[in-house]
Amino acid sequence: MDFNMPEDVEIMRTTIKKFVEKDLEPISQQVEEEARIPDEIVQKMRDLGLFGLAIPEKYGGLGLSTIAEIIVYEEITKTNACFRSRIGTSNGIGSIGIYYDGTEEQKKKYLPRVASGEWSAAFALSEPEAGSDAANIKTTAELDGDHWVLNGMKHFITNGDCAHLFTTLAVTGKKESGRSEITAFIIEKGMPGFSIGKKEKKMGLKGSETTQLLFDDCIIPKENVIGGDAMIGQGFKTAMRVLDKGRLTMGACALGASQKLLDMCVDYAKQRVQFGKPIGQFQMIQAMLADMATEIYAGRQMLYHAACMRDEGRKITREASMAKLFCTEMASRIADKAIQIHGGMGYMKELPVEMFYRDVRLYRIYEGTSEIQRMIIARDLLKD
Amino acid sequence: MNIIVCLKQVPDTEAQIKIAGDAKSIVTDDIKWVMNPYDEFGVEEALKTKEKFGGEVTVIGLGPKRVTETIRTALAMGADKGILICDDAADGSDSIAVAKALAAAIKGMEYDLIFTGQRGVDDDLGVVGASVAEFLDIPQLSLIEDVEFAEDGKSVKVKRPVEGEVLTIESSLPVLITTQKGLNEPRYASLPGIMKAKKKPLDQKTLSDLGLDASDFGEGARKLKIVELLSPPARSAGKIIEGESPQEKAAELARLLHEEAKLL
Known part of the structure; x- marks a missing residue:
């Protein structure tokens, strides 16, 4: 399978990347401390169309393909996870049940309000x-x-x-x-x-x-x-269908966070000098970086592959669970190594590494624990 | 008001630039390509002007097929139409040749204004804007950080920073304006905008479509030849000024600035 992304998906990736760098990352710490996303940022999210990702155009959304949605979530989780949570909960599990099983009247009444971001x-x-x-x-x-x-x-x-x-x-x-x-x-x-x-x-x-x-x-x-x-x-x-869809999203969030952690570790390994040389020149640090990058490569392939399968209309129960399981467990391993590479600084709140460490832990629990994913995969393997 | 914006696709400013084996070009394998940031100011100003006076915004770029992503980004920001001059024979053209092709594409169109970045952040030459204006025989206002149109939309007053002062220039239309940092804050290509852009027209033209002779383009026709690319020298270590008191340190700093750096 070829993962050369369509041009529009690449442009979306660039937009979200810029939004993260210019608007979200600078206030990440503030949001962490005040436990609240400022109204003007929520308004910018509305203007960018982020509340209507998967909702069909007919109901005021963008009707994005699964792969496009995955890319948006991957990029937006390269900063404080609460920004993605605000968007994803609203146009994901919060409203998608209405799209799946609601009456036409319910869809017309509620989905456009969610898609515009007027309602969460x-x-x-x-x-x-x-x-x-x-x-x-x-x-x-x-x-x-x-x-x-x-x-x-x-x-x-x-x-x-x-x-x-x-x-x-x-x-x-x-x-x-x-x-x-x-x-x-x-x-x-x-x-x-x-x-x-x-x-x-x-x-x-x-x-x-x-x-x-x-x-x-x-x-x-x-x-x-x-x-x-x-x-x-x-x-x-209805509830199970809603949660099915969310598995790839959770995988994408874990992937975005993992990539961000790796990027921070690579920068740090080049800059931090101990024993007279950058720590990236020590084999034990190199091994950690190599393992992180390898896992991320594997996780990304699984996720993109499952997303493309879904866009082709294929059933992905097993693949979605595998991608969620692998990517979310990977994110915890990577966050742990990221703290180790950053040493004492990784444990301090001046750097966002410890925030990622705490945030990614949730991905293994909500919208179907790792144990539930393993159960789904095993049942699919053992079914007659 | 009909507005044209000339765009260039350049390596992302964050991309790590490596010089290729021929010592005359860069390694492009892992480069992420983006819209020249100065051209982004041009797109934003064109869209703001259109919002005020109506009309149409057309974006034009030259380069390989991948440049459609940059043109499509401008369409997603709100431009109406795109044109890509895409021809293998144009690969390796110098700035004058690029300007000639852009001017040929613009010549047959109705326009009041052309925006383009004051320079591309890759080669940093700053030649294309002025050359396009020259080929089209229209006035050129360069390095502009403020644009204000007369109420009737028939003339424009612009500001250019000059050594800490500001020069105000007035011109009739049509005119070509090259944009400087500070002109505006470019909008994002929003997701709904990106979806709409998929349906907007993007024409591809070859040099012969524009009535141009391919032998005037490409590496062989360059008037400006790159002899060698060199990485900037590694930064030498900084100097820490020692001293017992702030006064002593300040005196030492002043002495060094005067005697060594010769800045004072």
């Missing part, structure tokens, strides 16, 4: 008892005349503070097997009985707010089931 979106699945075992959610929704009444709570919700639109999963009944029947809902900020709970204190991704969501007899219109009445009880499938 969030994906509300996780609960204290439902992480990898996503079907074990306890939040309930009961139909009462012309509306649904939701009760329960969600946690670890990215964009919780800034979203206007929440793709929310709740239990609407029980199957004969005893498992819960789950339905996906669209919840708008300000709906009665819906409130934002406490902000979570995290190890990394400090510039991205993660909150609890509280539903206390929350009343939402009957028509807010994603896909309408026909999709009542089908929400778990």
Whole structure:
């Protein structure tokens, strides 16, 4: 397979690279400390079209190919990860369920607002008892005349503070097997009985707010089931499709961060002098750099290959899980080596290496842990 | 107002430049090519002028096929049409020949204004702008950092920095303006702009399409020959001035600036 990128994708890469260097990188530290992306930067993201990447043109987005989207995410994660999180959560898991399974009316109502960046979106699945075992959610929704009444709570919700639109999963009944029947809902900020709970204190991704969501007899219109009445009880499938798509995105984020770390290490190895010569001349440093570069090369090939397969309309369940697993685990190994190469300086907050170390750790957990990815790959291998 | 911008594709300013084995050219294998930053000011100024007075912005470049990426970038920023003069016979042409080809492409068009960078950041010659104006027989305003049109859009007043002072020049149209840093802050090629640019016209022309004789172009026709490329000398170590007090250090610094550097 040939990875000579189309011209428009290369121009996008250049635009994002410039945006990162000129607008994002200079405020990365500030965003880390203030735990907030300045409004004018969010406006610049809107102007650049970053909130409509995968949303089709018909609904006001760009309708990018998977490979183009991957390149955008790869470049934008070469700085503070919270910038990508703000964009990716909104036009990725936060709204893509509506695009996949929503009614035409729902698509027309919500997607253009998300694509323009007027509204942000969030994906509300996780609960204290439902992480990898996503079907074990306890939040309930009961139909009462012309509306649904939701009760329960969600946690670890990215964009919780800034979203206007929440793709929310709740239990609407029980199957004969005893498992819960789950339905996906669209919840708008300000709906009665819906409130934002406490902000979570995290190890990394400090510039991205993660909150609890509280539903206390929350009343939402009957028509807010994603896909309408026909999709009542089908929400778990919607949730799984949403997470499927996100795997390549997560791989791309891990890849971008890894490349940035390698670039920083190469520069540092040339400049830092110990024992009278640059540390890049020591074989033990060279071995680390060579291993990092080799892993990145492998990860990039996997990711681009899976993205191109998806653009050709092929099924990529196994490949997407492999790319997510490899790239995210690679990013942790690379961040660890990057700190080692930078030594004491790598441990200090003056350099962003320790921030990357904390931020990339999350990629192995959210949107499907490494263990879940291995399970998916193994099941695909062993299926009859 | 119809505006033309002449573009050059140059190595990324961050690219590591290596001199090739022939000692007359550079290694281009791993180079990322970008729009000459001075030409970017030209595109931005053209778009701002169009937003105010209406009209059309056409971008023209010369070079191999890869230059379409630079032209497409200008289209993504908001230009309307692109022309690439692409001909193997033009490879290795000097600045005068390039200007001749650009002028030939522009000659048949209706235009009020031409913008181009004051120089390319690769060869740093600064010849093309003036030469294009000369071939077209129109006035040329060089190294401009401020452009202001009369309300009726029929004349232009520009500012050029001169030794700490500012020279204000007025000209009728059409005119060619070469852009200097500080003129504006070029916009990004936004993602929606990039998608739109895919559908904008980008014509390719050969030298014979422009009625030009191929023997006037290329390496053989160069009036300016590159004899040798050399890397800049390695920087020598700096000097740390010793002294007991700030006063003592300042006195020593003044002495060195006067006696050694001969700057004072």
